[in-house]
Amino acid sequence: MNRHRASRLLVALLISLLPVSALAAAADSGSDGAPASVDDMDLEAVGERIRQTGAQMQADLKKARARLEARKARQEEERKQEAELARQQAIREEAQRAALKERREQEAAQKQAEAARKAAAAAQRAKEEQDAKARAAKALQDARKSDGVTAFVEE
Numbered sequence: 001m002n003r004h005r006a007s008r009l010l011v012a013l014l015i016s017l018l019p020v021s022a023l024a025a026a027a028d029s030g031s032d033g034a035p036a037s038v039d040d041m042d043l044e045a046v047g048e049r050i051r052q053t054g055a056q057m058q059a060d061l062k063k064a065r066a067r068l069e070a071r072k073a074r075q076e077e078e079r080k081q082e083a084e085l086a087r088q089q090a091i092r093e094e095a096q097r098a099a100l101k102e103r104r105e106q107e108a109a110q111k112q113a114e115a116a117r118k119a120a121a122a123a124q125r126a127k128e129e130q131d132a133k134a135r136a137a138k139a140l141q142d143a144r145k146s147d148g149v150t151a152f153v154e155e
Contacts, residue, residue: 013053
Protein backbone atom coordinates (compact mmCIF):
# COMPACT_ATOMS: atom_id res chain seq x y z
CA MET A 1 0.00 0.00 0.00
CA ASN A 2 1.56 3.34 -0.93
CA ARG A 3 1.44 6.54 1.11
CA HIS A 4 -1.12 8.22 -1.10
CA ARG A 5 -3.57 5.39 -0.54
CA ALA A 6 -2.85 5.33 3.19
CA SER A 7 -3.47 9.06 3.48
CA ARG A 8 -6.78 8.70 1.64
CA LEU A 9 -7.78 5.95 4.01
CA LEU A 10 -6.85 8.11 7.01
CA VAL A 11 -8.86 11.07 5.66
CA ALA A 12 -11.87 8.83 5.07
CA LEU A 13 -11.59 7.50 8.62
CA LEU A 14 -11.42 11.01 10.07
CA ILE A 15 -14.42 12.12 8.05
CA SER A 16 -16.40 9.10 9.19
CA LEU A 17 -15.57 9.91 12.83
CA LEU A 18 -16.81 13.51 12.56
CA PRO A 19 -20.53 12.73 12.62
CA VAL A 20 -20.06 10.38 15.59
CA SER A 21 -18.19 12.98 17.61
CA ALA A 22 -20.69 15.69 16.59
CA LEU A 23 -23.58 13.58 17.89
CA ALA A 24 -21.71 12.89 21.11
CA ALA A 25 -21.02 16.60 21.54
CA ALA A 26 -24.65 17.46 20.94
CA ALA A 27 -25.74 14.93 23.54
CA ASP A 28 -23.26 16.35 26.07
CA SER A 29 -24.34 19.94 25.56
CA GLY A 30 -27.85 19.25 26.66
CA SER A 31 -31.14 20.18 25.12
CA ASP A 32 -30.39 23.82 24.44
CA GLY A 33 -28.89 22.91 21.03
CA ALA A 34 -25.82 25.06 21.52
CA PRO A 35 -22.68 23.53 20.15
CA ALA A 36 -20.38 21.96 22.68
CA SER A 37 -17.09 23.61 23.28
CA VAL A 38 -13.82 22.06 22.28
CA ASP A 39 -13.07 21.56 25.95
CA ASP A 40 -16.04 19.25 26.28
CA MET A 41 -14.85 17.00 23.50
CA ASP A 42 -12.46 14.31 24.34
CA LEU A 43 -9.87 15.27 21.75
CA GLU A 44 -7.25 13.16 23.41
CA ALA A 45 -9.33 10.01 22.98
CA VAL A 46 -9.95 10.81 19.31
CA GLY A 47 -6.26 11.53 18.75
CA GLU A 48 -5.29 8.33 20.50
CA ARG A 49 -7.74 6.36 18.37
CA ILE A 50 -6.30 7.93 15.22
CA ARG A 51 -2.77 7.06 16.36
CA GLN A 52 -3.83 3.47 17.10
CA THR A 53 -5.49 3.20 13.72
CA GLY A 54 -2.39 4.60 12.01
CA ALA A 55 -0.14 2.21 13.94
CA GLN A 56 -2.41 -0.69 13.02
CA MET A 57 -2.32 0.37 9.37
CA GLN A 58 1.46 0.54 9.48
CA ALA A 59 1.65 -2.90 11.09
CA ASP A 60 -0.72 -4.29 8.46
CA LEU A 61 1.36 -2.64 5.77
CA LYS A 62 4.55 -4.21 7.17
CA LYS A 63 2.86 -7.62 7.25
CA ALA A 64 1.62 -7.21 3.69
CA ARG A 65 5.10 -6.20 2.54
CA ALA A 66 6.61 -9.18 4.34
CA ARG A 67 4.09 -11.54 2.71
CA LEU A 68 4.81 -9.98 -0.68
CA GLU A 69 8.56 -10.35 -0.21
CA ALA A 70 8.13 -13.93 0.96
CA ARG A 71 5.97 -14.72 -2.06
CA LYS A 72 8.52 -13.10 -4.37
CA ALA A 73 11.30 -15.10 -2.73
CA ARG A 74 9.30 -18.33 -3.13
CA GLN A 75 8.57 -17.55 -6.76
CA GLU A 76 12.23 -16.75 -7.40
CA GLU A 77 13.27 -20.01 -5.74
CA GLU A 78 10.72 -21.95 -7.80
CA ARG A 79 11.97 -20.24 -10.96
CA LYS A 80 15.55 -21.17 -10.09
CA GLN A 81 14.54 -24.78 -9.42
CA GLU A 82 12.67 -24.97 -12.72
CA ALA A 83 15.66 -23.48 -14.54
CA GLU A 84 17.97 -26.00 -12.86
CA LEU A 85 15.66 -28.88 -13.79
CA ALA A 86 15.52 -27.63 -17.38
CA ARG A 87 19.32 -27.34 -17.46
CA GLN A 88 19.73 -30.88 -16.11
CA GLN A 89 17.20 -32.19 -18.62
CA ALA A 90 19.08 -30.48 -21.43
CA ILE A 91 22.33 -32.06 -20.21
CA ARG A 92 20.69 -35.51 -20.13
CA GLU A 93 19.25 -35.06 -23.60
CA GLU A 94 22.62 -33.89 -24.95
CA ALA A 95 24.31 -36.91 -23.37
CA GLN A 96 21.72 -39.20 -24.96
CA ARG A 97 22.24 -37.58 -28.36
CA ALA A 98 26.01 -37.89 -28.00
CA ALA A 99 25.72 -41.56 -26.98
CA LEU A 100 23.42 -42.29 -29.91
CA LYS A 101 25.79 -40.53 -32.31
CA GLU A 102 28.78 -42.43 -30.91
CA ARG A 103 26.92 -45.74 -31.15
CA ARG A 104 26.02 -45.04 -34.79
CA GLU A 105 29.61 -44.08 -35.56
CA GLN A 106 30.83 -47.30 -33.91
CA GLU A 107 28.32 -49.36 -35.89
CA ALA A 108 29.42 -47.67 -39.11
CA ALA A 109 33.07 -48.27 -38.23
CA GLN A 110 32.32 -51.92 -37.44
CA LYS A 111 30.50 -52.35 -40.75
CA GLN A 112 33.38 -50.71 -42.57
CA ALA A 113 35.91 -52.90 -40.76
CA GLU A 114 33.85 -56.00 -41.51
CA ALA A 115 33.64 -55.05 -45.17
CA ALA A 116 37.41 -54.42 -45.25
CA ARG A 117 38.02 -57.76 -43.53
CA LYS A 118 35.79 -59.56 -46.03
CA ALA A 119 37.51 -57.82 -48.92
CA ALA A 120 40.92 -58.75 -47.53
CA ALA A 121 39.78 -62.34 -47.03
CA ALA A 122 38.43 -62.48 -50.58
CA ALA A 123 41.68 -61.02 -51.91
CA GLN A 124 43.65 -63.53 -49.85
CA ARG A 125 41.53 -66.41 -51.18
CA ALA A 126 41.93 -65.15 -54.73
CA LYS A 127 45.70 -64.88 -54.26
CA GLU A 128 45.85 -68.35 -52.72
CA GLU A 129 43.79 -69.74 -55.60
CA GLN A 130 46.03 -68.01 -58.10
CA ASP A 131 49.13 -69.27 -56.29
CA ALA A 132 47.63 -72.77 -56.21
CA LYS A 133 46.91 -72.60 -59.95
CA ALA A 134 50.42 -71.33 -60.59
CA ARG A 135 51.93 -74.14 -58.49
CA ALA A 136 49.74 -76.69 -60.23
CA ALA A 137 50.74 -75.34 -63.63
CA LYS A 138 54.41 -75.36 -62.64
CA ALA A 139 54.09 -78.84 -61.23
CA LEU A 140 52.49 -79.98 -64.45
CA GLN A 141 55.24 -78.38 -66.49
CA ASP A 142 57.88 -79.91 -64.28
CA ALA A 143 56.17 -83.25 -64.56
CA ARG A 144 56.11 -82.97 -68.35
CA LYS A 145 59.74 -81.96 -68.56
CA SER A 146 61.00 -84.63 -66.19
CA ASP A 147 59.19 -87.60 -67.72
CA GLY A 148 59.42 -86.58 -71.22
CA VAL A 149 55.90 -87.72 -71.61
CA THR A 150 53.73 -85.45 -73.41
CA ALA A 151 50.33 -86.34 -72.33
CA PHE A 152 47.48 -84.77 -74.01
CA VAL A 153 49.69 -83.54 -76.74
CA GLU A 154 48.47 -84.21 -80.18
CA GLU A 155 50.81 -85.79 -82.50
